[in-house]
Amino acid sequence: MKLIPLALSLILILFLVACEQPSGNAPADHTGINGGVAHKPGFNDPMKNCVSCHGSDLRGGSAGVSCFACHAKKWS
Numbered sequence: 001m002k003l004i005p006l007a008l009s010l011i012l013i014l015f016l017v018a019c020e021q022p023s024g025n026a027p028a029d030h031t032g033i034n035g036g037v038a039h040k041p042g043f044n045d046p047m048k049n050c051v052s053c054h055g056s057d058l059r060g061g062s063a064g065v066s067c068f069a070c071h072a073k074k075w076s
């Protein structure tokens with residue numbers, strides 16, 4: 001019965017990997033957690049810190065995640 005410890009370690013590894021990233025597919029540098037959602041630090045000044053990947057209008061860009069999917073607030 002060596003399979004049971006093996007299965008338990010696999011579950012533990014999966015659990016640890018899943019906990020490394022707080023949510024979604026956010027990159028590892030998105031360490032600022034707001035309401036369980038990973039935000040890159042500097043989120044209070046998105047027009048400076050987020051536009052390079054989330055688009056000049058913050059509606060997706062190369063990251064493909066729009067800030068307005070979750071926020072009604074419009075940045076400008």
Ligand code: HEC
Nearest residue numbers: 023024025026027038039040041042043049050053063065
């Ligand atoms: C270097 C590129 C890059 C920059 C700069 C960047 N992001 Fe992201 N961000 C991404 C990518 C890539 C994803 C994942 C997209 C996907 O889900 O496929 C993402 C996802 C997110 C998500 C969704 C996380 C989730 O769990 O659903 C949030 C929120 C977010 N970013 C916030 C921010 C904020 C706020 C800033 C500016 C302070 C920022 N990002 C700057 C690349 C970037």
Ligand code: HEC
Nearest residue numbers: 034035037039043044046050054058065066067069070071
């Ligand atoms: C998957 C949902 C989601 C996405 C996408 C997302 N956020 Fe958030 N954000 C949240 C949640 C949840 C909170 C915490 C609750 C709140 O303050 O509204 C939050 C909080 C914030 C806050 C701090 C509090 C506030 O409301 O002002 C800022 C600033 C912020 N987000 C900016 C951004 C920016 C910029 C982007 C796009 C790069 C983004 N968010 C994308 C879910 C998201």
